[in-house]
Amino acid sequence: MTGQPTHPIERTVQMAGGSTFTLSLPREWGDDHGLSKGDTLYLYPNSDRLIVAPSTIDAESNATRIDVADVAEEGIVQRIRGAYTAGLDRIVVASESGLDDDLLRRVTDAVESFIGMEVQTVADDEVVIQDHLDPDAVSIPQSIEQMRQHAVEMQRDAVTAVRTDDDTLARIVRERDTHVDRLFAFVSRCLHRGLEDVNELGRLNVTRKDAFHYYKVARELERVADRAERIADAAVEQSAPPDEDLGERFETLVSTATDVVTLALAGNTGRAIEAHRAVTEQLDELDAQLAARGDPDAYRYGRDLVESARRTSAHGLNIVNMTVEASVANKLRPDEQGQYGRSQPTARLGRGTN
Template identity: 35%
Template sequence: METRKVQLTGGSTYTISLPKRWADEHGIEAGRELSLEPNGDASLVVRATAPRNDRRATARIGVDGYTHPNLQRTVEALYTVGFDEFTLSSSGGFSTAERRAVTAATAKLVGLEVLEETDARIVLTNMLGNDGESVRQSVLQLEYVTVWMHRNAVTAVANADADRAAQVIERDDEADRLFGLVNRQFHRALRSMQAVEQLGFDRPTLFAYYTTARQLERVADHAERTASVARRLEDPTAVGSLDDLATAAHESREVVTDAASVLLGGGSVDQAYDAFTARDRLLDDLDPLDRALHDGSAPDTYLLGLVLDSARRTAEYGGNIAEAMVQLSVQAQND
């Protein structure tokens, strides 16, 4: 890092000199206009090329020889890192199966659509704007979907309700798509200070939204796992600790919602500390329940042990959200 002293020119203008090596590398000469981007963290970004608000990040990548799963992973990666438009090219042309693989990947990502297709290339474009409101709304919707999935998965277990379990499993893709959108915005902000400014958040707040979304997506995964267990149960009522297990799962969900309410519901940081307390108490309570299931002989005992493990993980994910809320609070108090 280099330092410069601020000079006063003409009695009213502050000036600093630019590093000569940097200026030479970017063709900076006298009279050249530079772009200055003030940021909320007291930094000032100097760019050799003036940014345009309507500039779209584009990419082009050759995918010759890619397997169908790797084609899908490439589409997901290009979307996640923040490209607004990208082109996949194949010198030998795309087969019908390869086009289906690209289309399947596109269907999993919010706002992504096929813009153009030829024999040798596929162009995809993001149709959504890049703003903070879309991040917040996505996390709010993700919380709603996750809580719905978790509540109904536990009900499906308690009643061995395969139909309800199937409904839960179907919604996991929705949770994945919502997290994917938040993940994309987060990675855009890592690549560009201008992207942070467009979102309207400071970086600690954006990270809190990302962390919350990541943990909610993991809770949704465990809700899907719990629902999958419900489809395999024979007679869960034969397990004497079923009611205690359902209560524990409910309490694990409350840890998550209480912690997330600090960011999403305007709650105070005290709710995050309360979530820590509830998490620790629940984890202690799960140990004797775990032993009871381990010692049981009913056919469904092992499967209900998987549900208990998901309840434990859910409580831990709620604790991770609470930790992010406390970190955000202490940063805000000392900025």
């Protein structure tokens, strides 16, 4: 596509030979949109309309070149990450004066954290990073489920680190956050690629609406993992582990907060809302008790652990709201018989607790 005028044209569907529908396109309109004789077009159903897309997009428009001379050294990896998230297929990092070993190492380390990208060639003056993703080998819903598993396990291990005063386990929790970030970057990439090329979402077997929903859910899960890091901070900074009763209370509240997330992902909105209300009341009570103590550890627990559990529960409630919005939107669309309110709700993500 060439980015030419996007206003719609109105055409009439014709019948050819009694068995084939045909649709004529004005020559000028086709020229404006880069079409020529023999091109292949794909039609994708999308709610109440069809989307027409070419078989591929221009390879040159899906590539970028990063000149080291134009970017501060500390910003090169950030530019690469941005290009990956934006959905680019080919990223070239180049320098006329040559690439030093330290920069090559940092570029290689960054690419290894990307799903579906690899360093294709390395020369003295440039590194070529190329997409090699096999859409059949990946799944956006599966990536969301992996994010949920990581985030919930990180929270569980983080509060265990607090109870047992285990600095090593706290550091492991921090390191695992990179796995969640990696999956979030992948989901973000899928969304951006789908906005640019509808064929990409066809290959991944998701609609644009679902891709955006998955992205919003992934963003909440990425933040849940970040809250686990904050809980791990409390384990490292505390002067001594909490007493047994307080430690058990921490564990119960963190578990309930993550239940809100899990229930929301499973579509159990009523139970998720009830869990959110219950844990919020309990966290308010505990926060007041910790504030009355006034010692440094109590302050850390209130800042890092109680507040993280509160935020985790809030992220679960955000997912509930997203699910409700998607369900309402589906009900407002007519089905194949022109009736409203019969569409299926958005597919459930993850597994709920019983």
